[in-house]
Amino acid sequence: MANQNVDYRVYLVTENYDSGHHNQYMKKIKEALDGGISLLQLRAKHESSKVFYELAKELRDTAASYHVPLIINDRVDIALALDADGIHVGQDDLPASIVREIIGPDKILGVSCSTVEEAVKAEQDGADYLGVGSVFRTKTKGDATLIELDELTRIKEKVSIPVVAIGGITQDNVKELLDRNVDGVAVVSAILSQTDVKKAAEKLNDKMKKAGSLL
Amino acid sequence: MANQNVDYRVYLVTENYDSGHHNQYMKKIKEALDGGISLLQLRAKHESSKVFYELAKELRDTAASYHVPLIINDRVDIALALDADGIHVGQDDLPASIVREIIGPDKILGVSCSTVEEAVKAEQDGADYLGVGSVFRTKTKGDATLIELDELTRIKEKVSIPVVAIGGITQDNVKELLDRNVDGVAVVSAILSQTDVKKAAEKLNDKMKKAGSLL
Numbered sequence: 207m208a209n210q211n212v213d214y215r216v217y218l219v220t221e222n223y224d225s226g227h228h229n230q231y232m233k234k235i236k237e238a239l240d241g242g243i244s245l246l247q248l249r250a251k252h253e254s255s256k257v258f259y260e261l262a263k264e265l266r267d268t269a270a271s272y273h274v275p276l277i278i279n280d281r282v283d284i285a286l287a288l289d290a291d292g293i294h295v296g297q298d299d300l301p302a303s304i305v306r307e308i309i310g311p312d313k314i315l316g317v318s319c320s321t322v323e324e325a326v327k328a329e330q331d332g333a334d335y336l337g338v339g340s341v342f343r344t345k346t347k348g349d350a351t352l353i354e355l356d357e358l359t360r361i362k363e364k365v366s367i368p369v370v371a372i373g374g375i376t377q378d379n380v381k382e383l384l385d386r387n388v389d390g391v392a393v394v395s396a397i398l399s400q401t402d403v404k405k406a407a408e409k410l411n412d413k414m415k416k417a418g419s420l421l
Numbered sequence: 422m423a424n425q426n427v428d429y430r431v432y433l434v435t436e437n438y439d440s441g442h443h444n445q446y447m448k449k450i451k452e453a454l455d456g457g458i459s460l461l462q463l464r465a466k467h468e469s470s471k472v473f474y475e476l477a478k479e480l481r482d483t484a485a486s487y488h489v490p491l492i493i494n495d496r497v498d499i500a501l502a503l504d505a506d507g508i509h510v511g512q513d514d515l516p517a518s519i520v521r522e523i524i525g526p527d528k529i530l531g532v533s534c535s536t537v538e539e540a541v542k543a544e545q546d547g548a549d550y551l552g553v554g555s556v557f558r559t560k561t562k563g564d565a566t567l568i569e570l571d572e573l574t575r576i577k578e579k580v581s582i583p584v585v586a587i588g589g590i591t592q593d594n595v596k597e598l599l600d601r602n603v604d605g606v607a608v609v610s611a612i613l614s615q616t617d618v619k620k621a622a623e624k625l626n627d628k629m630k631k632a633g634s635l636l
């Protein structure tokens with residue numbers, strides 16, 4: 207299993223890339239990195255492979271200068287092409303067991319799950335961590351299935367790999383997740399849609415650190 | 422360089438997969454295989470990775486039973502996941518040199534080109550064949566750049582790998598391409614949109630064989 211010492215606490219997922227606002231997009235991500243995010247995932251479902259690849263290369267270099275790993279969503283080929291730190295797949299992507307075969311043992315593999323069954327299978331298939339959600343109602347597409355927070359607790363009991371909660375997480379509701387001992391929270395708009403991106407990342411980071419020190 | 426003995430003559434490109442009409446789609450492809458197509462490419466840009474992968478597996482097995490290689494469009498990860506025979510990339514996909522690194526020396530690599538410069542670079546980058554077009558006006562998106570047929574001749578002069586013409590090719594205009602010694606023709610609707618798919622493939626196959634025997 208890869209990279210046991212990855213810090214999953216504040217996991218930023220980037221979405222809605224628009225090449226017409228590239229500089230604005232990069233600026234926000236740098237602010238989030240300045241604010242202390244611990245992990246970065248790139249989603250770019252509707253870009254050409256070439257644009258996705260060029261963007262991913264730039265993000266990888268930017269994240270690396272902060273010692274933050276870059277995880278590529280869905281596209282295993284893009285992850286291989288730029289030798290990214292890891293790959294994240296959902297239940298509608300390539301099967302996790304096949305992905306693990308393709309990427310080898312060293313890259314981080316994350317799998318989206320919304321049930322105990324999916325979680326147990328993902329761990330067996332070689333996942334290094336799970337993205338579990340949606341824990342709260344969200345406007346972001348793709349994580350639409352709302353789960354009970356008790357399912358999060360059941361998953362935590364059944365698997366030994368880190369569990370990252372995702373979906374509709376805000377500065378206010380994050381406490382409910384900390385009470386359930388999640389290893390990290392994955393957010394999009396809680397950081398990227400805020401007026402002060404850096405401060406939003408810092409605040410979330412502080413909350414996660416405090417929770418960690420109480421364990 | 423991979424698979425020097427690939428037969429590029431009648432290269433069927435499949436498009437517009439609709440999971441609601443899966444059986445109809447597979448039936449047409451089997452008819453085209455019965456009609457003697459020599460190579461098969463799967464494009465499925467708007468499907469999830471999981472659907473693309475499952476479809477590609479089925480097509481690979483079907484094509485293999487006819488000893489016809491399956492080439493995957495754009496998605497190098499899907500090609501790796503099912504150990505497909507090859508991969509085809511366009512100018513908006515991953516760079517050919519990177520693709521060659523990822524797939525290794527044995528898989529067939531095709532690259533779409535519309536100029537001599539792109540063709541020469543693709544050969545240098547490790548392409549096994551070129552898809553050159555659009556040679557004729559077409560309604561199919563993605564191969565929109567119309568090239569002069571003289572550019573096809575110039576490309577044939579500058580590269581030593583097989584050249585497959587693509588874009589708007591019909592039973593009627595294919596003769597113009599044969600006069601320019603293309604190694605194959607890639608078609609979508611000239612086969613798949615015909616009432617008798619098998620017969621359309623047979624007719625095209627006959628024309629390509631006759632041209633080949635005159636060389």
Ligand code: NI
Pocket residue numbers: 251252466467
């Ligand atoms: Ni799309």
